[in-house]
Amino acid sequence: xxxxxxxxxxxxxxxxxxxxxxxxxxxxxxxxxxxxxxxxxxxxxxxxxxxxxxxxxxxxxxxxxxxxxxxxxxxxxxxxxxxxxxxxxxxxxxxxxxxxxxxxxxxxxxxxxxxxxxxxxxxxxxxxxxxxxxxxxxxxxxxxxxxxxxxxxxxxxxxxxxxxxxxxxxxxxxxxxxxxxxxxxxxxxxxxxxxxxxxxxxxxxxxxxxxxxxxxxxxxxxxxxxxxxxxxxxxxxxxxxxxxxxxxxxxxxxxxxxxxxxxxxxxxxxxxxxxxxxxxxxxxxxxxxxxxxxxxxxxxxxxxxxxxxxxxxxxxxxxxxxxxxxxxxxxxxxxxxxxxxxxxxxxxxxxxxxxxxxxxxxxxxxxxxxxxxxxxxxxxxxxxxxxxxxxxxxxxxxxxxxxxxxxxxxxxxxxxxxxxxxxxxxxxxxxxxxxxxxxxxxxxxxxxxxxxxxxxxxxxxxxxxxxxxxxxxxxxxxxxxxxxxxxxxxxxx
Amino acid sequence: xxxxxxxxxxxxxxxxxxxxxxxxxxxxxxxxxxxxxxxxxxxxxxxxxxxxxxxxxxxxxxxxxxxxxxxxxxxxxxxxxxxxxxxxxxxxxxxxxxxxxxxxxxxxxxxxxxxxxxxxxxxxxxxxxxxxxxxxxxxxxxxxxxxxxxxxxxxxxxxxxxxxxxxxxxxxxxxxxxxxxxxxxxxxxxxxxxxxxxxxxxxxxxxxxxxxxxxxxxxxxxxxxxx
Numbered sequence: 021x022x023x024x025x026x027x028x029x030x031x032x033x034x035x036x037x038x039x040x041x042x043x044x045x046x047x048x049x050x051x052x053x054x055x056x057x058x059x060x061x062x063x064x065x066x067x068x069x070x071x072x073x074x075x076x077x078x079x080x081x082x083x084x085x086x087x088x089x090x091x092x093x094x095x096x097x098x099x100x101x102x103x104x105x106x107x108x109x110x111x112x113x114x115x116x117x118x119x120x121x122x123x124x125x126x127x128x129x130x131x132x133x134x135x136x137x138x139x140x141x142x143x144x145x146x147x148x149x150x151x152x153x154x155x156x157x158x159x160x161x162x163x164x165x166x167x168x169x170x171x172x173x174x175x176x177x178x179x180x181x182x183x184x185x186x187x188x189x190x191x192x193x194x195x196x197x198x199x200x201x202x203x204x205x206x207x208x209x210x211x212x213x214x215x216x217x218x219x220x221x222x223x224x225x226x227x228x229x230x231x232x233x234x235x236x237x238x239x240x241x242x243x244x245x246x247x248x249x250x251x252x253x254x255x256x257x258x259x260x261x262x263x264x265x266x267x268x269x270x271x272x273x274x275x276x277x278x279x280x281x282x283x284x285x286x287x288x289x290x291x292x293x294x295x296x297x298x299x300x301x302x303x304x305x306x307x308x309x310x311x312x313x314x315x316x317x318x319x320x321x322x323x324x325x326x327x328x329x330x331x332x333x334x335x336x337x338x339x340x341x342x343x344x345x346x347x348x349x350x351x352x353x354x355x356x357x358x359x360x361x362x363x364x365x366x367x368x369x370x371x372x373x374x375x376x377x378x379x380x381x382x383x384x385x386x387x388x389x390x391x392x393x394x395x396x397x398x399x400x401x402x403x404x405x406x407x408x409x410x411x412x413x414x415x416x417x418x419x420x421x422x423x424x425x426x427x428x429x430x431x432x433x434x435x436x437x438x439x440x441x442x443x444x445x446x447x448x449x450x451x452x453x454x455x456x457x458x459x460x461x462x463x464x465x466x467x468x469x470x471x472x473x474x475x476x477x478x479x480x481x482x483x484x485x486x487x488x489x490x491x492x493x494x495x496x497x498x499x500x501x502x503x504x505x506x507x508x509x510x511x512x513x
Numbered sequence: 514x515x516x517x518x519x520x521x522x523x524x525x526x527x528x529x530x531x532x533x534x535x536x537x538x539x540x541x542x543x544x545x546x547x548x549x550x551x552x553x554x555x556x557x558x559x560x561x562x563x564x565x566x567x568x569x570x571x572x573x574x575x576x577x578x579x580x581x582x583x584x585x586x587x588x589x590x591x592x593x594x595x596x597x598x599x600x601x602x603x604x605x606x607x608x609x610x611x612x613x614x615x616x617x618x619x620x621x622x623x624x625x626x627x628x629x630x631x632x633x634x635x636x637x638x639x640x641x642x643x644x645x646x647x648x649x650x651x652x653x654x655x656x657x658x659x660x661x662x663x664x665x666x667x668x669x670x671x672x673x674x675x676x677x678x679x680x681x682x683x684x685x686x687x688x689x690x691x692x693x694x695x696x697x698x699x700x701x702x703x704x705x706x707x708x709x710x711x712x713x714x715x716x717x718x719x720x721x722x723x724x725x726x727x728x729x730x731x732x733x734x735x736x737x738x739x740x
Contacts, residue, residue, distance in 0.1 A: 082700065147698070147700075147701065149697045149698060149701030149704075149705075150700065150701055150704060152701075152705070153701060153704030153705055153707070153708055154704075156705075156708040156712070157704075157707075157708055157711070160708070160711050160712055160715050163715060163719075164715060167718075167719055167722070170722065171726075172723065172726040172727070175719055175722045175723045175726065176723060178719055179672055179716075179719045179720070179723060182712070182715065182716060182719065183666070183672075183675050183676070183679060183716070186679055186712055187663065187666060187679055187682060190679070190682050190683055190686055191659075193686050193705070194659065194686050194689065197686065197689055197690050197693060197694065198693075200693070200694050200697075201648075201693045201694055204694065211698045213694070214697070214698060214701065229641045230641065233641065
């Protein structure tokens with residue numbers, strides 16, 4: 021089991037190794053995809069042993085994996101695989117046109133692999149101090165990806181991202197510190213007082229005032245990484261400026277890693293303080309994010325910013341679901357994590373193809389996508405409806421569960437508010453997307469950015485794969501996944 | 514008396530820690546009140562040296578090797594390496610002198626700083642910490658340092674000033690850590706230092722890139738506007 025856990029973290033480093041050995045974009049991306057596939061396979065293998073079995077513990081609590089970690093490992097490694105597959109044609113096309121130099125390609129794969137590896141590692145540690153270290157490390161690696169293109173706009177976005185996120189995560193470190201302090205009456209060794217399973221098991225003996233402060237600071241701090249409003253300001257810029265596969269990683273993997281950290285703090289706070297206080301905190305930040313996300317989606321502009329604001333909205337929905345709590349709320353929250361991750365990865369990868377073809381990231385410059393690039397256009401349209409919560413896709417199911425959770429908790433007003441905001445988001449988002457896919461393509465028709473038909477097929481592969489997963493999750497939740505989510509929800513309490 | 518949680522604020526170590534906290538707060542105010550990039554770096558370096566001294570004080574009081582290592586690392590990395598690097602690579606090479614990119618006047622930001630300090634005492638004093646311990650005396654100070662660093666990041670728009678602001682926030686968290694829990698486990702401590710160093714390096718790359726592009730942009734503007 022330990023070997024599996026280690027392999028999950030090491031496998032994504034295959035890409036950096038290939039790039040540093042001098043492989044060109046296409047080969048490095050293939051190796052990266054193979055590494056990600058290994059990580060995904062190991063995650064699934066680890067998950068099946070964790071389901072119903074004992075959690076994996078080792079190295080003085082620095083290594084710890086329970087079904088909750090397993091679930092997030094599955095999500096993040098799955099997204100990494102999609103993004104790595106998407107990198108094959110995207111980065112190679114940029115290398116061919118000379119938009120990215122050989123050095124930039126090398127940097128891209130180095131930091132891509134490092135980013136994935138650090139995120140996966142942060143999901144496998146039981147030590148909350150090490151969790152901080154790894155999350156901050158993943159911020160730095162992904163900041164390099166945001167600033168990769170080197171134009172002043174991308175450097176500015178990268179700066180904004182790295183400075184705001186670093187400040188946020190430092191606040192989370194202060195929260196970690198207070199949680200550490202809250203256990204001082206127990207006189208544990210210095211390692212144990214930061215080890216999540218120990219703290220969770222002894223939650224009743226923690227100092228309640230410190231736990232309150234720790235939870236609030238953790239939500240503000242890690243919430244900055246998640247993109248909860250009002251700490252979300254770095255998010256649209258970073259998502260818009262990063263290369264598209266990297267945007268997919270940011271939106272679908274990084275935000276979820278932050279949410280995972282919040283869930284760990286939530287479990288302890290819930291066990292010590294009861295449901296009221298954590299609920300109030302999460303519902304406030306959650307609804308603020310949904311409102312901000314939905315309102316900013318109304319503006320037509322850069323389509324990658326549109327997707328980014330949709331991420332803010334969805335992270336808000338997940339926070340609200342965690343705030344609703346109960347079996348339904350937690351189940352819905354985790355299901356939403358997975359569904360949103362797949363849908364958003366597909367959308368950002370599709371946006372990469374669109375921006376390569378149309379040479380613009382402005383929605384106003386894109387028309388007739390269904391005619392110019394039928395596969396990408398259709399995927400973009402379907403994935404948009406999926407992310408907006410239309411049946412028969414997975415997001416519909418998870419959002420329905422979350423709305424039901426609100427009713428089950430006896431706060432129907434919140435559920436109705438959530439439904440209304442989802443409606444606003446639907447119209448705002450769909451308006452931009454329909455104008456992009458319908459109509460006539462501009463003349464002269466945008467030229468294909470790819471070398472040959474094989475490259476076109478490779479572009480379509482992760483899009484169709486992701487869309488198929490979304491459809492399956494909407495119609496049928498595999499028994500293993502259902503067990504994982506149920507067990508994970510039980511971990512949170 | 515093995516735990517820092519029970520260290521009283523009237524013991525020698527307690528008084529020295531309290532004093533270090535107060536000096537660090539003053540240096541944070543000095544940074545907030547300054548307009549010269551050189552001074553930012555000097556004040557930050559001095560604050561880090563005081564932080565190293567505080568860690569050394571704890572190390573003597575608790576005979577802890579980990580705290581000695583922390584003190585040495587703080588002095589070497591935050592007290593010397595980062596200020597020297599920031600001065601050489603940023604302030605001197607980019608020829609930064611006066612910081613003009615402020616969103617409020619100096620007096621306004623100082624008043625806001627004073628208010629934040631009072632706020633820090635208000636939120637951390639009651640109930641949270643047992644009276645009479647060194648933590649009850651120093652944690653409000655460290656909270657104030659954190660808030661002042663964050664304030665500097667908000668009122669200053671220049672990237673170098675924001676970088677220094679973040680480092681001051683980090684110092685505040687470390688001061689709190691020394692008095693609340695002595696140290697994090699060694700691996701975590703080492704990891705945090707590694708993050709800070711990597712963070713400063715990558716931020717220096719972004720800052721230099723941005724400043725150079727801004728300079729180029731204004732040079733092109735000048736050429737376009739001639740004659």
